Amino acid sequence: MSTDTSLLSYRERFPILERSNYLINNSLGAVPAAARDYVNEFVEQWETRGVRSWGDSWWTLQERIGDTIAGVLGVPTGTVSMHQNIAVALEMILSCFTFDGPRNKIVYSALNFPSDQYIYEARERHGARLVRTPASADGLVTDVEAMLDAIDDETLLVAIDHVMFRSSAIVDIAPIVAKARERGAFVILDVFHSVGTVPLALHDLGVHAVVGGALKWMCGGPGNCFLYVHPDEIQRLQPAFTGWAAHKDPFAFSPKGQDYRDDGGRFHTGTPNVPALCAGRAGIELVAEATVEAIRARSQRLTTTLVDEALRAGLTLRSPSNAAQRGGHVALEVPHGYAVCQALSAREIVVDFRPDAGLRVAPHFYNTEEEVLAAVRAIREILDGGEYERFLSGDRKPG
Numbered sequence: 142m143s144t145d146t147s148l149l150s151y152r153e154r155f156p157i158l159e160r161s162n163y164l165i166n167n168s169l170g171a172v173p174a175a176a177r178d179y180v181n182e183f184v185e186q187w188e189t190r191g192v193r194s195w196g197d198s199w200w201t202l203q204e205r206i207g208d209t210i211a212g213v214l215g216v217p218t219g220t221v222s223m224h225q226n227i228a229v230a231l232e233m234i235l236s237c238f239t240f241d242g243p244r245n246k247i248v249y250s251a252l253n254f255p256s257d258q259y260i261y262e263a264r265e266r267h268g269a270r271l272v273r274t275p276a277s278a279d280g281l282v283t284d285v286e287a288m289l290d291a292i293d294d295e296t297l298l299v300a301i302d303h304v305m306f307r308s309s310a311i312v313d314i315a316p317i318v319a320k321a322r323e324r325g326a327f328v329i330l331d332v333f334h335s336v337g338t339v340p341l342a343l344h345d346l347g348v349h350a351v352v353g354g355a356l357k358w359m360c361g362g363p364g365n366c367f368l369y370v371h372p373d374e375i376q377r378l379q380p381a382f383t384g385w386a387a388h389k390d391p392f393a394f395s396p397k398g399q400d401y402r403d404d405g406g407r408f409h410t411g412t413p414n415v416p417a418l419c420a421g422r423a424g425i426e427l428v429a430e431a432t433v434e435a436i437r438a439r440s441q442r443l444t445t446t447l448v449d450e451a452l453r454a455g456l457t458l459r460s461p462s463n464a465a466q467r468g469g470h471v472a473l474e475v476p477h478g479y480a481v482c483q484a485l486s487a488r489e490i491v492v493d494f495r496p497d498a499g500l501r502v503a504p505h506f507y508n509t510e511e512e513v514l515a516a517v518r519a520i521r522e523i524l525d526g527g528e529y530e531r532f533l534s535g536d537r538k539p540g
């Protein structure tokens with residue numbers, strides 16, 4: 142198993158680290174150099190083998206990558222399906238439910254990622270009753286007690302984000318899963334901000350379904366999100382959002398209707414997104430190899446250094462001060478946050494800004510203490526020297 146400091150040997154495999162102080166791994170993890178080899182191999186296969194590439198490797202690549210992700214989630218192989226993004230993965234699991242019976246409440250937190258909330262709220266037109274629970278008193282995290290109180294015998298779904306995208310606070314999910322199970326509700330957990338940096342043992346926890354993605358801490362690039370469904374649930378769910386890749390024998394092209402696969406492949410749709418899978422494979426494999434336990438130890442060290450230095454520099458923390466209660470990023474409230482973020486980018490220090498969170502700084506296992514300290518020093522200089530003023534009127538760009 143890798144150790145905390147031995148993880149630095151991975152550094153040379155991520156080219157962007159040579160030119161940037163890259164501290165935004167909770168948004169888009171760095172790409173390993175090996176990704177280029179897999180992408181080139183994909184084009185080569187297309188060029189030389191053409192349509193036969195499906196049989197050679199393309200058709201089952203998503204299962205192979207899903208199984209690597211299953212290892213990181215702490216769940217059995219054959220339970221993870223790959224999807225374009227979280228929105229699609231959520232639509233997939235929601236398509237297994239109807240909302241016209243007495244058990245039709247969706248309990249979700251006001252601090253869940255807004256896109257997930259939009260998707261749950263769209264179920265209202267299909268009869269769902271929405272129960273949106275509040276944040277904790279300090280505004281940093283889902284209020285677990287409020288969520289527990291909201292779960293009752295009419296609750297169909299309970300939707301939780303594991304790590305808060307603004308504050309990085311970790312939600313204590315175990316009591317929520319236990320209460321949901323006791324009342325017969327189905328839990329959908331979003332681990333996008335924890336997978337690859339916070340160890341997960343989701344099978345042991347008994348969570349029913351999980352959505353997440355590889356583009357943040359798993360360094361797997363856009364287009365590689367996933368859905369896990371607990372083995373006890375897979376065969377009782379019949380997704381209405383479906384396609385031939387979910388069929389037991391897709392190449393039989395049977396006119397007799399859908400015959401769902403018995404494993405997590407029943408949540409596939411149509412033709413797999415092979416270029417994304419090829420681009421993402423190297424990062425996903427690397428993170429699995431480094432082990433999330435070792436990554437977590439290093440992450441806690443780096444974020445503690447970051448928090449200590451930020452407080453010394455007079456910055457305001459918008460994350461839990463205790464490393465055990467934080468995920469991999471740290472939110473810092475600074476005046477003119479977006480402009481400061483742009484000024485940092487001009488210095489090749491890459492972080493992001495989110496309203497109500499501030500600057501999000503997210504070191505990964507390949508970052509050094511010095512990079513983290515340099516980022517805090519730069520924020521202080523940009524604020525004190527007025528360097529941010531140059532960026533005050535800039536248009537907001539995605540990222």
Ligand SMILES: Cc1ncc(COP(=O)(O)O)c(C=O)c1O
Binds near residue numbers: 225354
């Ligand atoms: C926790 C969480 N859930 C969902 C999403 C939305 O994901 P997607 O764009 O893949 O639908 C994000 C985006 O960053 C996120 O952070």
